[in-house]
Structure formats: C-alpha cells, structure tokens
C-alpha cells in the first residue's frame with residue numbers, strides 16, 4: 001500500500017467538492033493548504049539502555065480558528081503525508097460539527113504494541129517537550145487528543161509534562177484533551193467517538209427515503225453489522241449499536257484474524273475474551289476467520305471499518321457486500337474504491353462527519369478546563385430545586401403523593417456525563433441534518449461530497465470574516 005494513498009484520497013475528495021463551489025481559487029488553495037508542519041527526531045533511551053532515535057510530526061493544517069486540535073497517533077507506519085491528511089480531515093470535521101478549532105494531527109513513529117510502558121512514557125514526555133519548544137502546543141495554540149495507539153494514559157503524561165514546564169500558565173490542563181477524569185478530563189470522552197458513530201449511523205438509518213433504495217427498513221434494530229478493529233472507537237461503536245441500537249454484531253475483524261456468528265456476538269463478552277486470551281479468536285460459538293480482511297466481504301447491512309485508513313481499495317471493493325459503510329476510522333475507503341462502491345449504490349457515511357464525536361466532546365473538555373468548573377456543578381442543584389418545586393405543586397394540585405424512590409429519581413439533577421452525552425447527541429443529529437440537507441438541496445452526488453463542500457464553505461467564510469481575504 002502506497003504511503004501517499006491516503007493523502008491522495010483526501011486531496012481528491014477535497015478537489016471534487018471544491019469544483020462544485022463558487023469560491024475563488026486562491027481561497028480554495030488556502031483552505032486546502034497545510035499551514036505548518038513540525039518534523040522532529042529525538043533520542044529516547046530504551047529499556048535495555050540503548051538509544052532509539054524517534055521520528056515524529058505535528059501538523060497544524062488550518063489556523064483560521066485557534067487553537068488547532070487533533071489527535072496523536074502512535075504507529076510504526078506514521079508518515080508525514082498521512083499526518084497532514086489527518087490534520088486536514090480535522091479542519092473539515094471541526095467545521096461540520098461547529099467546533100471552533102482549526103485542524104491538527106500528531107504522529108509518533110513507534111510501535112505501540114511492543115513499546116513498554118516506561119518507553120512510551122519517555123517518548124510521550126519528550127515529544128511534548130519538543131512541541132513546547134517550537135510553540136506547537138498550548139491551550140490557545142494547539143491542543144492534542146488521543147488517536148490510534150494512544151489513550152488517556154498518554155494524554156495524562158502530556159498534561160503533566162506541560163503543567164510542569166509551564167508553571168505560570170493559567171489552566172495548563174487545557175493543553176490536551178482525552179485526559180483521565182482525575183486529571184481534569186471529562187466523563188464520556190473515552191467513549192465519545194464510538195458513541196458518536198452509533199448516533200450518526202442511527203441518524204442515517206432513520207431516513208426512510210435513503211433506506212428504501214437499499215432495501216432496508218429504518219432503524220438499527222436487527223441490522224447485521226461487521227466491525228473492523230476492536231479498539232477504542234470500534235469497541236464503543238459496536239457496544240452502543242448492540243446495546244442501544246438493537247443491532248446484531250455478526251462479525252469482528254482484528255489484526256490477527258476475525259470472528260463471525262450470524263446470530264450475533266456479545267461485544268462485551270468478546271472484549272473480555274480478548275483481554276483474557278490476548279485475541280478475539282476462539283470466541284465460544286463463533287467461527288474463526290483466518291483472513292481478517294476477507295471478513296469485510298461477508299454479507300451484512302452495515303460495515304463499520306474502525307481500524308485504519310485504506311482498508312477498502314479498488315482491490316477488495318468489488319467484493320464488499322455491505323449496503324452501508326459507516327466510516328468510523330479516518331480514511332478507510334480510498335477514492336478508487338469509493339467510485340466502485342458508489343456505482344453499486346452503497347451508501348457511505350463519511351469519516352469527517354461520523355467520527356467527529358471525539359473532537360466534539362474534546363471541545364467540551366477544553367471549555368471545562370478553560371472555565372475551571374465542571375458543567376454539572378453550575379446546573380445540577382438548580383435543576384433539582386426547580387423539579388422539586390414542580391413535583392410539590394403537582395402533589396398539592398392532585399392531592400396524591402409520589403412514591404419516594406420515583407420522586408428521588410425524577411428530582412435528581414444531571415451528572416456531567418449525562419450532559420456530555422446529550423450535547424454530543426444533539427451535535428450529531430444537527431450536523432447530520434445539515435449535511436443531509438446540503439446533499440439533497442444542492443443535488444450533490446453523495447454524502448461525502450456534501451460534507452466536504454459544507455466544510456470548505458464554512459472554513460472559507462471564516463477566513464473571509466477574519467479579513468484575510470477581501
């Protein structure tokens with residue numbers, strides 16, 4: 001697989017949408033260009049005492065809004081063009097869900113599977129120090145988050161390093177999101193991307209007019225789903241599709257193979273099996289599929305690639321039998337595969353909308369850190385008082401007394417996680433409606449083109465308002 005293929009795909013999707021806009025070429029160049037890239041190499045001591053020179057990047061794609069925002073990826077396949085393409089997607093993603101950030105992305109070229117915890121910590125802290133040195137991180141400059149191969153633990157190390165090197169800065173914890181809750185993270189961030197994927201799929205399947213040509217009924221209930229990648233995004237997407245959406249998770253593809261059961265797999269049980277045995281294979285009652293990628297070709301209603309880019313290419317696209325491809329990962333379908341799938345009437349929910357739940361909740365976390373107060377603290381007690389008054393009034397009007405347990409449940413003010421989940425859902429629904437309306441009202445060929453064009457117009461508008469372009 002060419003390392004430039006993903007970059008080429010994002011560029012192709014941008015150009016295709018840009019051709020349909022009336023924005024002037026200079027402005028389009030600005031919206032497309034990556035504003036700055038920092039490429040670094042630094043030495044890190046390995047566990048055996050030897051030195052490894054680590055290559056890493058941070059790309060800030062667009063400064064039209066500050067701070068810039070985007071995850072940090074740990075993978076031995078990290079490449080400068082991949083980092084730039086992911087940063088560009090972040091710009092468009094933020095524009096679609098109305099999060100006031102420019103796009104960015106980080107990449108560190110290490111293998112997260114073989115790196116010890118100590119080595120990961122040394123790499124993460126050194127990478128953070130490098131970013132500080134070149135002004136590529138800060139609450140109002142550039143705010144990283146988790147991505148493939150990283151999670152809460154790495155974000156905690158980043159926050160701690162930043163705080164210690166920038167003692168005098170107000171709200172240093174706002175320099176990164178996706179932190180543990182105990183380090184001023186926000187409850188709900190860990191599951192946000194996967195939950196948003198589920199909410200986005202539900203929005204799509206609620207449209208009878210779009211389901212009819214696919215021969216599908218509306219709603220996720222009973223739909224057969226195959227998921228690729230049981231990591232943060234894949235696990236949570238599958239979990240919510242099954243538990244809240246009533247879908248049947250018939251297949252899960254992982255790096256070392258896949259499992260299949262036409263009657264459905266219990267996602268939590270599979271996860272526990274993976275934790276216990278180190279693999280999803282040999283899950284009781286499921287068929288082992290040695291060729292993990294071949295599992296993507298099995299018949300299903302919805303295919304959810306949630307691992308990496310370029311998983312569906314011109315080579316395997318003709319054999320994909322899913323009716324809907326829900327892009328939980330960034331760039332899982334390359335542009336040549338997309339042409340084949342569109343031709344066959346497959347509906348694709350594009351990454352730049354579907355996996356934007358992570359950055360949406362990261363925005364809430366950043367706001368909380370900047371404000372220095374949690375969201376529930378400001379509303380919970382007030383809501384309880386208002387509800388108590390209403391129930392007292394109802395009781396005096398009806399002369400009936402409410403059961404004590406029920407009263408307690410109804411009166412309870414919202415917890416922070418409930419506020420986050422509700423705000424995320426509102427964002428995913430509103431953004432889907434906007435992109436969908438754009439698609440239909442402008443007569444655009446597909447959802448991805450609509451999402452790109454919508455994002456391009458929003459970013460261009462923002463540049464115009466900044467007075468950069470008359």
Ligand code: NAD
Pocket residue numbers: 071146147148149150193228229230231232233234253254255292306307308309328329330331355356358359
């Ligand atoms: P992760 O590291 O938590 O999980 C990735 C999973 O994919 C792992 O379980 C890994 O074993 C599996 N995998 C790797 N190669 C595979 C292959 N060839 N076949 C099957 N499985 C394979 O990463 P994540 O955070 O879940 O990210 C997954 C995707 O979602 C990436 O494209 C990432 O950019 C995107 N994304 C993540 C977030 C986030 O908040 N974490 C937000 C938006 C987008």
